[in-house]
Amino acid sequence: xxxxxxxxxxxxxxxxxxxxxxxxxxxxxxxxxxxxxxxxxxxxxxxxxxxxxxxxxxxxxxxxxxxxxxxxxxxxxxxxxxxxxxxxxxxxxxxxxxxxxxxxxxxxxxxxxx
Amino acid sequence: xxxxxxxxxxxxxxxxxxxxxxxxxxxxxxxxxxxxxxxxxxxxxxxxxxxxxxxxxxxxxxxxxxxxxxxxxxxxxxxxxxxxxxxxxxxxxxxxxxxxxxxxxxxxxxxx
Numbered sequence: 001x002x003x004x005x006x007x008x009x010x011x012x013x014x015x016x017x018x019x020x021x022x023x024x025x026x027x028x029x030x031x032x033x034x035x036x037x038x039x040x041x042x043x044x045x046x047x048x049x050x051x052x053x054x055x056x057x058x059x060x061x062x063x064x065x066x067x068x069x070x071x072x073x074x075x076x077x078x079x080x081x082x083x084x085x086x087x088x089x090x091x092x093x094x095x096x097x098x099x100x101x102x103x104x105x106x107x108x109x110x111x112x113x114x
Numbered sequence: 115x116x117x118x119x120x121x122x123x124x125x126x127x128x129x130x131x132x133x134x135x136x137x138x139x140x141x142x143x144x145x146x147x148x149x150x151x152x153x154x155x156x157x158x159x160x161x162x163x164x165x166x167x168x169x170x171x172x173x174x175x176x177x178x179x180x181x182x183x184x185x186x187x188x189x190x191x192x193x194x195x196x197x198x199x200x201x202x203x204x205x206x207x208x209x210x211x212x213x214x215x216x217x218x219x220x221x222x223x224x225x226x
Binding site: 004006041042048058091102104106108 | 203219
């Protein structure tokens, strides 16, 4: 399978704990995106990398959220001191700058904060 | 700012019925337009796209035409199947930024 891979697929955590999600993009893709999706809503943009550089961050990305892509390949999204409002599906997507306009999503990581 | 509006769901149809899901957008310039589909428990899959006015995107029997004059990108299918049951998202990407703006999604249920 050469699609975008995310893990874990599901995570249940207690409020106040830290969680980390990992995304492995399609191998030749240099752009990587993180989105958040809550029930009944469309995905909301969080942040975007081109290679290892984080080029854009949404105001939704509070200081408890941090994303990295240290070698321009996989990425991690960490949420510190989780709150119940962080419960959502976190979607990763990737694209290749030579393929204009199309991004490919992973299956998402569900987070439930109890 | 950019935004996407979709018809509210859920939409319930019988198999072989005609489907229309309305989508309108607000954006500066000439965005690219997309329909993504999300099956239960899965991520979003690209269904079709159109990158300029009057382009028609099509895939798996679904079609949508980029209408600049009405700022619309309505999704249509002539004969739906039970396997088309999913949530459909209209989205745009402008020519200046890298991120996509999604509509809230429309849930489609097709009954046998």
